[in-house]
Amino acid sequence: MITGHVFIATSLDGFIARPDGDIGWLLARDDHAEDHGYSDFIADKGAIVMGRGCFEKVLTMGEWAYDRPVLVLSRQLAGKPVPEALQGKVRFSGRTPKDTMTQLEAEGVNRVYVDGGQLVQSFLRDGLIADLVVTTAPVLIGAGRPLFGALPQDVSLALVSSRHFPSGLVQSTYRVLR
Amino acid sequence: MITGHVFIATSLDGFIARPDGDIGWLLARDDHAEDHGYSDFIADKGAIVMGRGCFEKVLTMGEWAYDRPVLVLSRQLAGKPVPEALQGKVRFSGRTPKDTMTQLEAEGVNRVYVDGGQLVQSFLRDGLIADLVVTTAPVLIGAGRPLFGALPQDVSLALVSSRHFPSGLVQSTYRVLR
Numbered sequence: 001m002i003t004g005h006v007f008i009a010t011s012l013d014g015f016i017a018r019p020d021g022d023i024g025w026l027l028a029r030d031d032h033a034e035d036h037g038y039s040d041f042i043a044d045k046g047a048i049v050m051g052r053g054c055f056e057k058v059l060t061m062g063e064w065a066y067d068r069p070v071l072v073l074s075r076q077l078a079g080k081p082v083p084e085a086l087q088g089k090v091r092f093s094g095r096t097p098k099d100t101m102t103q104l105e106a107e108g109v110n111r112v113y114v115d116g117g118q119l120v121q122s123f124l125r126d127g128l129i130a131d132l133v134v135t136t137a138p139v140l141i142g143a144g145r146p147l148f149g150a151l152p153q154d155v156s157l158a159l160v161s162s163r164h165f166p167s168g169l170v171q172s173t174y175r176v177l178r
Numbered sequence: 179m180i181t182g183h184v185f186i187a188t189s190l191d192g193f194i195a196r197p198d199g200d201i202g203w204l205l206a207r208d209d210h211a212e213d214h215g216y217s218d219f220i221a222d223k224g225a226i227v228m229g230r231g232c233f234e235k236v237l238t239m240g241e242w243a244y245d246r247p248v249l250v251l252s253r254q255l256a257g258k259p260v261p262e263a264l265q266g267k268v269r270f271s272g273r274t275p276k277d278t279m280t281q282l283e284a285e286g287v288n289r290v291y292v293d294g295g296q297l298v299q300s301f302l303r304d305g306l307i308a309d310l311v312v313t314t315a316p317v318l319i320g321a322g323r324p325l326f327g328a329l330p331q332d333v334s335l336a337l338v339s340s341r342h343f344p345s346g347l348v349q350s351t352y353r354v355l356r
Contacts, residue, residue, distance in 0.1 A: 012312070012335065012352070013326035014192040025332060124318070134190070138337045138352055140302070142329030148191035151320030154203060157190065159316045159346035168337035170350050174190070174316055 002105040003130035004049075004114040004123045007041045008147060009169075011137055015144030016117045021057055029137045031167040036135060042068065046109035049100060049123075052077055053145070054116030055090075064089060073100060073119060097126045121149040124176075131160065131175045138168035180283040181308035182227075182292040182301045185219045186325060187347075189315055193322030194295045199235055207315045209345040214313060220246065224287035227278060227301075230255055231323070232294030233268075242267060251278060251297060275304045299327040302354075309338065309353045316346035 009026055010016055017023050048066055050058070052074035058065065070090045078094030093100060097119070104112055114123045123129050134147070157174035164170045187204055188194055195201050226244055228236070230252035236243065248268045256272030271278060275297070282290055292301045301307050312325070335352035342348045 136350070138335035140326055140329060140333040140335070142327070142332065148318055149320070151318060154320065155318040157316035157318070157346070159342060159348065162340070162342040162348045164337060164340040164350070168335070170337065170340045170348070172314070172342070172348050 002101050002110055002112065004101065004112050004128045005041070005045065006114055006120050006129055006132040006134070007038060008115065008117075008120065008133070009135040009137060010147045011139050011141045011144070013140045013142065014147050015141055016147050017057070017145045018141060019144055021053070021145070023057075025139055025141055026137050029139060029167060029169070031165065031169075034165045034167055034169070036165070036169065036171060037133070041133060042113060045111045045113040047071060047104050047107075048113040048115060049073055049097075049104075049119060050115040051117075051119040053118060068113070071100060071104070073097070097123045097128055101128055117145050117147050117149075120147065124148075124155060125151060127176075127178075129176055131173060132157075133171060133173045135169050135171040138170075180279050180288055180290065182279065182290050182306045183219070183223065184292055184298050184307055184310040184312070185216060186293065186295075186298065186311070187313040187315060188325045189317050189319045189322070191318045191320065192325050193319050194325050195235070195323045196319060197322055199231070199323070201235075203317055203319055204315050207317060207345060207347070209343070212343045212345055212347070214343070214347065214349060215311070219311060220291060223289045223291040225249060225282050225285075226291040226293060227251055227275075227282075227297060228293040229295075229297040231296060246291070249278060249282070251275070275301045275306055279306055295323050295325050295327075298325065302326075302333060303329060305354075305356075307354050309351060310335075311349060311351045313347050313349040316348075 048068050048070045055072045072092050075094045077092040082090050156177040160173040160175050162172040226246050226248045233250045250270050253272045255270040260268050334355040338351040338353050340350040
């Protein structure tokens, strides 16, 4: 069965970006000499889904960083043409999380990287996330775009592992319990 | 100089209690066979300050658990009599966080345990917290009383240590950077 997987960074107070989308506070605390495990994480993922906010943020960061097919879930973008430079790499879709997973499964994908706060929240609500790697930066930013949101019921997790880095990042991996 | 210190537990989505104050989700994930370090933490603290919400929660939990003088900061309780069973153990005060620290310092206290979400937020905003021990329970509860809140500016932290327990709790200690 197809499963969703999260790999995301947050401030200690639970924000993935400032209200205006800025992540300078995170980049300033990143240490590129450290291996935070993204390569290992992405190695077995067949596709990436993200929301419009996340997609537009990635566009501003210069070079396209993804070597997996990306599906941008956005009612606003669905039906619009994909920018030429990204054709063959990116698709826009207006489907629900559940229908998206059914579609990707039909295309032969087993494991999906779910990126961006809003989309992580939707996929969690719909029970489509199998595990989460949450990397916490040592800073309180006070306001911003929250990683987590409202839920129809508690989501119980099992801690799989936790490690920390000289930069001060703490990275914990959780499996969602059913 | 007198300093404030935090030792608190939170859900992975940043809540210290449900909207109605319930912490059953936390107690269910606690393992009393594990030493989460509270005794070590409290050993060098001369006083405890908490807000009314936290005080009223503690009252419902049966036996009075604190062997340090407790100051309850609450405009609502200030001036009211302390329940007889707690006289000599608890005082009510309407002072601000800063004035409270000045008062406690004058009484010879050096290190203060600051407990409860609202009070942690106030003391952080006023720059009165030196370090925080944050213990994260492996669950998303979706809504509740947040550990952190709005800030006049970023609070940069240095990770002092991080460890995890078989129960799935992750405990990280941060020093506030000035």
